[in-house]
Amino acid sequence: xxxxxxxxxxxxxxxxxxxxxxxxxxxxxxxxxxxxxxxxxxxxxxxxxxxxxxxxxxxxxxxxxxxxxxxxxxxxxxxxxxxxxxxxxxxxxxxxxxxxxxxxxxxxxxxxxxxxxxxxxxxxxxxxxxxxxxxxxxxxxxxxxxxxxxxxxxxxxxxxxxxxxxxxxxxxxxxxxxxxxxxxxxxxxxxxxxxxxxxxxxxxxxxxxxxxxxxxxxxxxxxxxxxxxxxxxxxxxxxxxxxxxxxxxxxxxxxxxxxxxxxxxxxxxxxxxxxxxxxx
Numbered sequence: 491x492x493x494x495x496x497x498x499x500x501x502x503x504x505x506x507x508x509x510x511x512x513x514x515x516x517x518x519x520x521x522x523x524x525x526x527x528x529x530x531x532x533x534x535x536x537x538x539x540x541x542x543x544x545x546x547x548x549x550x551x552x553x554x555x556x557x558x559x560x561x562x563x564x565x566x567x568x569x570x571x572x573x574x575x576x577x578x579x580x581x582x583x584x585x586x587x588x589x590x591x592x593x594x595x596x597x598x599x600x601x602x603x604x605x606x607x608x609x610x611x612x613x614x615x616x617x618x619x620x621x622x623x624x625x626x627x628x629x630x631x632x633x634x635x636x637x638x639x640x641x642x643x644x645x646x647x648x649x650x651x652x653x654x655x656x657x658x659x660x661x662x663x664x665x666x667x668x669x670x671x672x673x674x675x676x677x678x679x680x681x682x683x684x685x686x687x688x689x690x691x692x693x694x695x696x697x698x699x700x701x702x703x704x705x706x707x708x709x710x711x712x713x714x715x716x717x718x719x720x721x722x723x724x725x726x727x728x729x730x731x732x733x734x735x736x737x738x739x740x741x742x743x744x745x746x747x748x749x750x751x752x753x754x755x756x757x758x759x760x761x762x763x764x765x766x767x768x769x770x
Contacts, residue, residue, distance in 0.1 A: 492537040496558075497751050500532040505561035508532060511766040512633065515571035515641075517667050519548055520763045526564055529747045529767075533558055534760065538667070546628055553632065566636040567766045568629060571669070573685055574603075574620045575640050583616045591618040608643050609770060612650040613680040617643055639769050641671060641762060642683055645717070648765025649673050650680075652715065652740055659711060661701075662740070664762055665718040665726055670694060671762075674705060681705065691725035698729060709733045715740050717761035 500523070507527055513520045520536035535556065539548050553559050576594040592605045595618065604626055608617040619640045630636060641664075649662045657677050664671035668689055674682040682705055688694050702709065717740040720726050730737060739758040746752050746764060 493535065495531075495534045495751055495754055497530075497532045497749070500558075502558065502561050505558070505563050508561075508563055509767065510559070510561075510563040510566045510633070511569075511763055512566070512636075513569045513571075513641075513644075513763045513766065514545060515666065515669070516545070519545065519552070520760065521559070522760065522763055523558060523563075524746070524764075524767055530749050531746050531751045531755075531764075534751070534755070536760065536763075546632075549632055566633045567639060567769060568633060568636050569639045569641055569644050569762070569766050569769075570621065570625075571641045571685070572619065572621070575642055576618050577615045577642075577683070578618060580614045580616060588618065592620055594618075595620045606638060608639055610643055610646050611770065612654075612768075613646050615680065637769075639766065641685065643769045644765040645671055645762050646673055646680060646683060647768040648717075648740070648745065648761055649675065649715065650678075651765075651768060652744065653678060656713075658713060659707060660713045660715055661707065661734075662715045662717070663720075663730075665694075665716070665720040667719060670697060671718075672697070672701060674701070674707070691729050694726055695729045698733065702733065710735070712736065713738065717758045719759065 508523050508525050511522045518538050522531060523533040524531055539545060574595040576591060578591055588605055602623050603620045604623050606619045606621055608619060610617055617640060621638060645664055653660045653675055660675040662673040669685055670688045671685050686697050688697060712734060714730055714734045714737040740761045741757040742755060742761050742764045743752050743757050
């Protein structure tokens, strides 16, 4: 399914005042253009990628058909879905040990990968990410001077902005077609984060119960916050409803100034993409 929304008042000469947010996963490409000054959504696009199509080929097709991607933006932020990351608390982070930290990612410190440090300020952690050098360079030729993040950066930052000051336990779930992203906060502090391969409700149920057990969560005292490809009463939602009562959808509209375009969005579907706006 493809979605393409564009504000009728968006004009190319204002691109230098806008930020381009891009989210890339093996199964989907999404992007949003947000006016930096007004914090209003100007363009939103999202499309699944067929299994036989390479992501760079899909991007090249988009560049030829969606001319706004070639505009000179104020800033470009790209969120990459990856499991090649590790977190270091701010108080323990030592810049001289970056290569040692990178060994805890799946790719370690190979010469064909670049180590990047992203600061998730709201959570008080550094995210050490290893990015395949060839992949990064290929994207930089298409998106000049882009800033790169992992999916963890945006989801954690977005979650933190939603729960600030609420206290208690918040269990965030970002459901995608082939993965689930999990972030658990306790008393406004990040307690757990991970990304799991997951393709059906039975697998999802297993991860859900495992996390509850391992983190010793009390379902009666835990607030569930949902993002991504999940709807009320679908198979995933029904599994959650078996164990939890306090269930809410994360609201992208709270991250943007209200407009006709945001009124057309399912408020939780693009939460992670729009949360890239919070990443630094």
